[in-house]
Amino acid sequence: MSESGGANHDRANIVTETSGVDRLAGVPAVFGAVAFVVGWAIVFRWVHVTDVLAGVTYATLLSAGHVLAAVVLCAVGVLSTTGVVDTDPDDSTGLFTALAFGAIAFVGVGLTASQTFDTGAGVWLPASVVALVLVTVAVLSVPEDLGVTLPVAAFELVVGLAVLTDVIGPSWTWSPHGFSASFVGPIAIAAFAMVGSLLCVWAGTNASQGFGSRGRELGAYSLISTYAAALLAILVLLIVFVVQNGIDQVLKGAQLWPFKLPFVLNGYGLQYDVNGIFPAIVGTVWLVVGAVVFAVPLAVGAAVYLTEYADQGRFTRIVETATNGLWSTPSIVYGLFAFAFLLPRIQNNVTLLTGQLVLGFMLLPLVLITSREALQNVPDEYRDASAALGVTQWQTIRSVVLPAAIPGVLTGVILGVGRIAGETAPILLVLVREPFSASAPSVIGSFHFTASAPFVTNEALLSPATALPYQLFAVITAGVGASQEFGWGTALVLLCVVMFFYAIGITTRIYFRRKLRQ
């Protein structure tokens, strides 16, 4: 790819204004942006392809848009290559772009040959390979302005005409051989809209800058920005969706004065007018507290040893590998381990204590990694200054290093707590006997001191409990229907609890990072 532009054009060193082509190229770009949204709206079933807008169905509108975009792109390409408008294309389109178009041709020809004309692999495979090679070579052999616009225009024209002539209409279905799924017209039209729109946005914005390296930059940027916007939109929609479905259940019977929030503050049983999830909330709180009590001292201690005492070498590397291994171990494996190792040794039954321990095991590597990072981030000048004053190593650690690292450690703990609070798999096997319980475990009130071993007992710690994520799982296994509302409510509360921890953790981290940089 040479960066020197087409030699037959006058090149201005500073591009001030591109002639009308940028406005023309805006047409496919705008169509692309609109079609992208409409495509998603069809997938989410906010609109249906046969719905009518201004007397025309969405299917027709979209396909007309495809054809229009194709015509305009063609025109832009031709205008640019004949020198009518002043653009700055390279001699050839990049290999990656050419291969991408080739791949689209491969898929298109392959699907048409094998499915529409029902040919065997002996026919469709060579045909699609030929299409791949032809398109790739063709795109590579023309100047960039044609290589960018014409393939996109061809794609747009084909899908636009296919829908417009009802070859692939709203009532079309396709059941590919060997797959259980069938593809129906609306989905195909939406897929065309999305792929076509991305291509249009890319080609349109590329052309609007007069091709060349500036065009490629804008093309790539607009493509990636569209991706990123879609990604964020999906994730935000997820949260909105849960809130929308769960809010009614959470606020059922709620009132401000006297304060009542029955779904959150009630248990589950006949004595309650609104069944609630209070026991599960308390169970989750105790699980988290137990895990923190178990894991944080261990993790911080280990982090101190690794950073302050140990020689950096094979030993620290082994521990590091082990911690990272522990961190990435699937949560269900922790559950299985607790089921085999802890369960028979603690009451031989499901207990709150086992749940706390297994979540503590999960929390340990997370806190260790972040604490270590925090300790390493404490500037060596602090340690040196303290040592220069004649302070011993331990006193330096206690009164200089640890206080300086506390924000980082705290952030790690909070983020870790957010993660384990939402975990279902590890406690699946070791915690719950009755997911929908009427009363919450009372851990503080259950300590009893005895004269014989083990001197302290706690009935609540050694009894089964329930937890928010498990409760959601139980709603699913109990079957949908009447309990679905209950599930959405639980999901919303769980989401709030976890998001709360994450929000605090991330905010403190940003705050302290900024402070550190000052």
Next chain:
Amino acid sequence: MSGASTTQAISRSFGELDWPARIAGLVGALSLIAAFAAFIVEPGAVVFPALVFVAVALYGWFAHQAETARSLTFLATASTLVILGVITVYLFVKAVPILRQMGASLLTSAVWDVHGGRYGLVTMMWGTLVTTIIATLVSAPLGVAGAVFISEIAPKSVREAVKPAIELLAGIPSIVYGYIGFVVINSYMMDLFRLPTNGSLFIVGLVIGVMALPTVVSVSEDALNAVPNAMKDGSVALGSTDWQTTKSVSVPAAISGISAAVILGVGRALGETMAATVILANVTQLPEPLYDVFGNTITLTSAIASQYGVAAGRPTQLSALFAAGVVLFVVVLALSVVSQTIERRMQQTLGGDQ
């Protein structure tokens, strides 16, 4: 070598102590080992050595705080290793019976015959493989694109809002995804794609992919961010556009960090349990034909989560589930080691303390 030097350092500091401290150290170490042994063999007796250890630690804290702190932090480090060790040992030990019974066919047979007591893991491994591939296809390209957007394209104000938002989204519990998948997406897919059964590998892959997205975005963005500004500035000074710099300098420089992020995402997808369990019907049969991603089968994780209850009374089936756990554990551990090696190499390449 440095392990040895650690031991030397410990014995040196041990030699500097007076004799009550030496005895206390010995008693403390022995009581802790006894407590651990007691927990393995006779959990009821744990309390006695544990009390001794607490007493010794308290004595040490007040008489020799520095040495005690050092020993206690060392013990904390050791216990991390011990925990990983115990997890590994117990998984393997529990998986031995089925391995002895089935031999190598445990990993090559697709039979899951509860009544005949014959188990093979191929069905589960296939399910896990297919869902992981789909999830990676979803999360890797989108995730990297998202990272490039945040790190290279977005203006500063957008970046500062989007990055924490993405991290926040990484916290959505998997069971919530699973619930949405179970209640909404399953019926949607049955309706729109005319799937014959509730749940399919495709849906699971899609959901897990979306679930892994924030992690991939966030870690790849860290990698892109770690590319020294001097490298980018050099490229821009030569007259490249920002996109050329991104394409030819930033991404290649960060490629190992980005691949580590993708591997991390793959690890997440492999180990994801709840979404797979609640979305799939968990039938222990391979899809027919094999490549039917819209078919219904089971994954390693969902096999464990959905069958442990019925398996509690059947030692062989339980052992087979442990074998599934071992496969998961080994694969994920291997992935973790690979991604660490990549990351370490990246640090060496980018070099220095920039």
